[in-house]
Amino acid sequence: MKYNKVDNEILERLRIICGTENVITDKEKLIDYSHDEYPRQEIKSYPEVVVKPRNEQEVAEVLKLANENLIPVTPRGAATGLAGGCVPVYGGIVLSLENMNRIIEIDKQNFVVVTESGVPLMKFFKEIEQQGLFFPPHPGDESAMIGGVIATNAGGSRAVKYGVIRNFVRGIEVVLPNGNIIQCGGKLIKNSAGYSLLNLFIGSEGTLGVITKATIAVVPPLASVVTLVVPFENIDSAINAVPEILRSNVLPMAIEFVELEPIILTEKLLNKSWPTKQGSAHLMIIIDAQDKDTALSFAEKVAEVCEKYNAMEVFIADTTDKQQTILEIRSHLYESIKNFTVEILDIAVPIAKIAEFVNNIHEIEKKYGIWLPTYGHAGDGNVHIHYMKGKFVNGEIIQLKESEWQPKLEEVIDKIIDLGLQLGGSITGEHGVGLVKKKYMGKMYSAEYLSLLKSIKNVFDPKNILNPGKII
Ligand SMILES: Cc1cc2nc3c(=O)[nH]c(=O)nc-3n(C[C@H](O)[C@H](O)[C@H](O)COP(=O)(O)OP(=O)(O)OC[C@H]3O[C@@H](n4cnc5c(N)ncnc54)[C@H](O)[C@@H]3O)c2cc1C
16 A cells, blocks of 8 residues: 655644644654554554644544545554554554543443543543442553553453453444544443444454544442462463353452463562462452452352362452552563563463463473463453563573574464464454454454455545554
8 A cells, every 4th residue: 555655734734733732743752652562673663743632523634634645544542552553554643542531421320431532541440439430341551541442342351250341332432534423322221223333443443443432331339359369280270270160150250360480570570479379370360249248258169169179279368458469460460571572462262272272382382492471361261372582490581592482483373373263262352453463364264254354444444544554
């Protein structure tokens, strides 16, 4: 695709639309807008200009201008994405939603919050908590913005009981690539009127439209929460316990599995302590209930199941402080190994296949001599696997030579992707396809399926100006 460059005339028009202070061309400042949190350095590309519109009308005018002049536009939230989704591969305009950060209405009658799409999750969580409300999904990085989490259909650990972001989006306002604005859904729970464009935009990774507002469902606060950390001798026993926990008439909101090495590194990073160092694999289970006694009785039931699967001990955190520390360590696992991570995968498999999947990954790890730390959402089958350019030795990571990890990279990743697909899985459970998983779409979907995806893109964006180079 041949796009036009952003020339002085376009820049001037962008300044008129968004205000001079909201149009960035300074090379130093553009560095921040050239990447997301995906670890590989080569997934970096500079925009020609960054614009920060202040409302949907400005977004619409920017898109109209870009569409008329064939200039690519890449929407951007907080750039916490792990698939290169907001990287402007063809240059052009990065459209940052950071100025659209107002919560518009907290509607307690309808249990919804209407918000602009540039609101970071941490602000959203805080403001609704002050109003006695709660938002169940919890994608790990709270700086992610509402528009970004909708555009990626983010998940997080609490999906076991409450589902992913999609389950909580009641309505959105979207600016189409031609600059027209449409509304999808609203404050209502049920809506069967025609094809659901709302659901099409959720998870569309900024390729079909720019989400400018959202109506998000919220719930009353959780009454009582208990967190369990359960060490096992090995990953097999830990993962095998999960289906039985799910059958035990207790539905935890999160069941995470973690291996010990990343925990040790994260403890060091945060200077905080995980409850135990026993065994080699741990389950972290979060249970909520209507009161403390019920939560504790649920915890006991879950503990019994774990003991049946040879749990070495069961640690129960029943105070907010202890729970917060455990969650914080879990949320920072990525940060503790990021500098040595070459590739991060988030394959989802059916929950009954997790043990087989993880065991096979460890076989691949042994065969190729590459450290593949693996952790994730055991309760919903979403497994995060890191390809490392370092080895874990005595509590720290020792860098490998490039010749030791580089030649095996593509083969190992291909093997893991194939394994996930053979087990009935998806190439991405929550991070999205973005730029980096595009090459695996052909492994996952038939030519017919891909052709329908392309046709849909063409209907919304016939000139292919919106986030080109992503998904398909
Ligand atoms: C430490 C860490 C932990 C994480 N944990 C989780 C987790 O538990 N679960 C999970 O799902 N993800 C997780 N992520 C990934 C990431 O936080 C999510 O993908 C998040 O949804 C991205 O939001 P963002 O605002 O940063 O979007 P960005 O990274 O800025 O963009 C992501 C995609 O959305 C598009 N986009 C952004 N805003 C809009 C908009 N307003 N309209 C249209 N398109 C838009 C972009 O073009 C891009 O394609 C984690 C990341 C990190 C670094």
